[in-house]
Amino acid sequence: MMKNDTWKLLAKDFTIKDILDSFIGxxxxxxxxxxxxxxxxxxxxxxxxxxxxxxxxxxIISLFVYVFCIYYFWYKSLILKKQNINTDIxxxxxxxxxxxxxxxxxxxxxxxxxxxxxxxx
Amino acid sequence: MKVLTExxxxxxxxxxxxxxxxxxxxxxxxxxxxxxxxxxxxxxxLIEINYNQDKVITGSISTTYIMAVQRPTYFQFIxxxxxxxxxxxxxSTTYETYTNQEIAQISYLDxxxxxxxxxxxxxxxxxxxxxDIEINYVVKSLVYGKAEYLDHYDEIxxxxxxxxxxxxxxxxxxxxxxxxxxxxxxxxxDFTFKNEDGEIYTLTLSTDSEYxxxxxxxxxxxxxxxxxxxxxxxxxxxxxxxxSGGLLQTLAIYNHLIDEDLTHGLxxxxxxxxxxxxxxxxxxxxxxxxxxxYVNKVDLFFIPSLDPTYTYDNYQVALKVCEKYGxxxxxxLIPVSSFxxxxxxxxxxxxx
Numbered sequence: 001m002m003k004n005d006t007w008k009l010l011a012k013d014f015t016i017k018d019i020l021d022s023f024i025g026x027x028x029x030x031x032x033x034x035x036x037x038x039x040x041x042x043x044x045x046x047x048x049x050x051x052x053x054x055x056x057x058x059x060i061i062s063l064f065v066y067v068f069c070i071y072y073f074w075y076k077s078l079i080l081k082k083q084n085i086n087t088d089i090x091x092x093x094x095x096x097x098x099x100x101x102x103x104x105x106x107x108x109x110x111x112x113x114x115x116x117x118x119x120x121x
Numbered sequence: 122m123k124v125l126t127e128x129x130x131x132x133x134x135x136x137x138x139x140x141x142x143x144x145x146x147x148x149x150x151x152x153x154x155x156x157x158x159x160x161x162x163x164x165x166x167l168i169e170i171n172y173n174q175d176k177v178i179t180g181s182i183s184t185t186y187i188m189a190v191q192r193p194t195y196f197q198f199i200x201x202x203x204x205x206x207x208x209x210x211x212x213s214t215t216y217e218t219y220t221n222q223e224i225a226q227i228s229y230l231d232x233x234x235x236x237x238x239x240x241x242x243x244x245x246x247x248x249x250x251x252x253d254i255e256i257n258y259v260v261k262s263l264v265y266g267k268a269e270y271l272d273h274y275d276e277i278x279x280x281x282x283x284x285x286x287x288x289x290x291x292x293x294x295x296x297x298x299x300x301x302x303x304x305x306x307x308x309x310x311d312f313t314f315k316n317e318d319g320e321i322y323t324l325t326l327s328t329d330s331e332y333x334x335x336x337x338x339x340x341x342x343x344x345x346x347x348x349x350x351x352x353x354x355x356x357x358x359x360x361x362x363x364x365s366g367g368l369l370q371t372l373a374i375y376n377h378l379i380d381e382d383l384t385h386g387l388x389x390x391x392x393x394x395x396x397x398x399x400x401x402x403x404x405x406x407x408x409x410x411x412x413x414x415y416v417n418k419v420d421l422f423f424i425p426s427l428d429p430t431y432t433y434d435n436y437q438v439a440l441k442v443c444e445k446y447g448x449x450x451x452x453x454l455i456p457v458s459s460f461x462x463x464x465x466x467x468x469x470x471x472x473x
Contacts, residue, residue: 029125029129049160077125
């Protein structure tokens with residue numbers, strides 16, 4: 001059977017409680033991995049301030065990975081709960097992760113080129 | 122959550138030890154200071170003078186800041202040792218008893234008072250050319266230091282203004298130079314302060330039995346009288362602390378008040394505190410500031426030069442730094458001992 005990749009279908013395959021529980025678990029797991037990386041990058045900035053632009057770009061890239069981690073763990077958690085489903089979760093989450101990362105990229109560039117020059121006086 | 126924990130149980134257990142290790146090096150702080158290059162910050166972004174708005178300034182005047190990490194974490198310390206431009210030293214004895222937050226408060230107090238000093242000097246010099254300019258100031262004694270043994274330590278904040286104390290024989294002391302003369306008969310006296318919100322409070326402070334001091338350091342500052350100043354100015358909140366931008370702040374403000382453009386289209390930066398008599402004072406972190414200016418491609422860099430025979434004279438140190446990194450200091454590194462020196466140099470550029 002051909003699988004679809006819609007949120008509506010996902011909501012039929014799982015209960016809202018299951019989806020939310022999986023998301024919270026995924027968020028906590030991804031954050032546990034990302035927290036030390038974020039702190040390392042911030043501490044890098046305090047010593048290598050003259051490489052600020054480069055380091056902010058690295059932070060933006062690391063946020064892409066963080067977003068993908070959240071979606072990966074979310075996917076994993078849902079699959080572990082129930083395997084016979086009609087939704088193509090992988091495709092659905094990949095699409096959503098890409099959209100989320102485009103938003104992250106835009107916000108990151110705004111922060112880099114607009115907010116930092118305004119705030120850092 | 123539960124299914125993920127079950128699935129990654131072994132993985133999580135294996136990760137606990139490296140996680141604890143990483144947490145240790147990222148959070149535990151050690152009593153050192155790491156200084157590394159920072160950036161340059163245009164004075165116009167910090168202080169806006171409401172005057173000569175149509176004047177075209179072709180170049181820019183910027184202060185130079187460095188990153189000073191007091192009590193770095195182990196990770197920051199390691200990074201400091203790896204960076205070719207960073208220097209590491211023991212935590213200054215002055216700062217040993219302060220928290221990082223208190224050190225930041227002192228640093229911001231230095232910045233705020235340096236802006237006042239810059240306004241006073243720049244306006245006073247500009248007034249010689251333009252009599253419309255009006256500048257008045259009041260001298261205030263502000264809390265600049267607190268010893269561990271100070272009574273009511275948490276109630277007195279850095280920057281609070283000393284108003285008076287009731288000294289021996291009921292004499293009201295308002296001048297800090299008189300405090301020691303009128304606090305001999307007793308060990309406790311009533312001090313009155315004003316905090317940044319304008320609230321006046323009185324506290325009884327006692328001298329410490331070991332040091333025979335109250336434990337509060339007061340320093341006199343000239344503060345701009347905003348009610349009479351012309352033209353008015355707007356000062357933005359700064360993220361950068363310290364007094365070392367004084368000279369460049371003064372230059373930028375002065376440049377805004379006069380008709381000619383001292384920048385001549387150049388990207389000007391530098392460092393040096395400004396004193397109330399217009400002379401320039403030494404700063405720290407010369408090496409990091411020179412590198413910062415160089416990577417930011419500034420056209421000329423002002424640096425304090427007060428005594429060429431003194432080993433740690435900023436200019437002499439800067440020359441060595443330029444030599445070390447292969448920077449051509451000729452015509453780029455400009456030694457100055459006063460604000461007038463810097464103005465004279467920039468005016469001289471016009472003639473040459």
